[in-house]
Amino acid sequence: MGWLGVGRPVPPAPAAALWLGAFLLPLAAWSVLSYVPWLWHPQVLIADSGGSALSQDMRVERAVFAEAVAQARADGVAPPRGERVNPVFLPAPHAVAQALWTGFTTPPLRRGDPWLHESLLHSISVIAWGFLISAVIGVPLGILCGAIPTLSRLVEPFVDFIRYMPAPAFGALCVAVLGINDAPKVAIIVVGTLFQMVLVIANTTRQLDRALLEAAQTLGASDRRLLTRVVVPGILPNLYTDLRVLLGWAWTYLIVAELIGASSGISWYINQQGKYRAYENVFAGIIIIGLIGLITDQVLGWLGRSLFPWSGQQPSRPSRLAFAIVTFPLRLPWILVRRARSLPRASA
């Protein structure tokens, strides 16, 4: 246990175990709460009302149930029977797992409606478009603001003001301008992420080691070359991490974006199931979003370690190999060009 303490690095094997524990511990807590009746279970689900005023399938507080039993005894009628349960808002893990499974395997109830995985893809495309548009504007603007103090003074106060405005409140305006299909949903994601992005990236840019800038200036670099050769490469690993974090924000805005205009996607599904109190489906939807977020983030993190080996975190050998395989199609034209150039010209 030499790795337990402030600043002690964790060796790979315990690290993997800790990662697993991070998920298993909450799952265990949830299971215990759900399956061990005397821990919480504040309500009683009536199985048989007996001679009492309660009715079958009613969920009542335990005290109320005890009162009804005492009353029935006093009246000389059959007491009600029931079992202790949690409130309907906290479904048990197995019910959620089952809902996850049936969610993906049952065809849509309504002819022409999307399957669950199609709804998900639709949500992902809304997120992807919103985030892409944000990044196309926000990344260059953020870098420029961070690098050029004059621009920062001109742009950042207003951006700072607007980022506190609640994006969902622009829903009606987005619909009025952009119609009722996907465009207003994408716009909500853009409004929700763009302004944060500019400030976060500007700040990251300002963190760049000034010595690097000064050295390049001493060597006579122009402003343009400073930006392209020093600032951008210098902040790239941190910029990449910023975008990873900001992508998470985009998901939080999805839940409002999908409720404006024509209803669609995973968050409409969650909302609708909640309205009719099918909480196992609600939990299934939440878990799906969490899983997508986790997987995206892990993949992006791994990509980042391979893309920016100079950022300090060395990728392991198998991960370098996987990276080479994944990026092979992208590098292929480049490799071919190089090979063609280096081949000795066939002599006639």
Added chain:
Amino acid sequence: MLRILTIAILALATLRAAEPLKIAYSDWPGWTAWEVAIQKGWIKEVGVDAEFIWMEYVPSMEAFQAGKVDAVTVTNGDQLVMASAGKDSRGILVHDYSNGNDMVIGRPGIASIKDLKGKKVAVEVGFVDHLLLLKALAANGMQESDVTLVNVPTNDMPQTLASGDVAAVCAWYPLSGQALTLVPGSKPLFSSKEAPGLIYDLTVVDPTSLAKRAADWQKLVALWPRIVAFIDDPKTHDEAVKIMAARVNVKPELYAQALPGTKLLDLAGMQKAFTPTARLDSILGSSQAADAFNLANKVYEAKLDPAKFLDGSFIQALK
């Protein structure tokens, strides 16, 4: 990209051709009933090019106010609220009225509305069930000042009743049912069944579209009695429930519970509702009550003329 492009191209293409009528509808049994005509292919059958768009209630009103759809399904009270915000519309079709789904529910020991004198009542001030409470008090010779109002969001009514801090709560389905289940011994003191017509549910149309495409709107209105007959007929009731449940994406058994507190109107019922009276048995009377209520509760400032927003000619033309 492809998806958005195709949507954009489709949107443009439909703009060029004769546009389909766009109707935004949302999750309330009377409006979800449109789904029967959609799924049974009746809309194509009568030769109307109409696109029904499923939305959340408030966003559907926003889309209508922004002119993105030609018609929307709303309550007669909310039609007035939209009008006060500058969006003119004509109610041409009435689907139903709330028939017991809205309730004033008393805690155990409270036997009647009269028992509420001097006690606290939880209500979402300015919403329909506030109107219901006023109606309940008036029916018992009381007024608002006889009780103490506590402003609580309708979604929290079941827990509010359970807390014991108030003597009664006002809520609509499914919250009213949940409150009754959560607090054994509690009971409905007054429900919309005793004040039928307090809330009518309409399809309202943009006046320009109505003038331009009157024949198409007439055909859609003519479908409604057929839809109601299909839902009410014991032979096809289960199929209707299945179709509607699929629209809201819940199991048919669960959805069937939402249907009884809504009184779907057949042709005679609709014609009666569109015959102007000063009472709640007509939409006009109900809208006048809603207008007075909205003014009293500062939902809007200037008095409206509800008759202007109703057009019964489409219903009256049906045989």
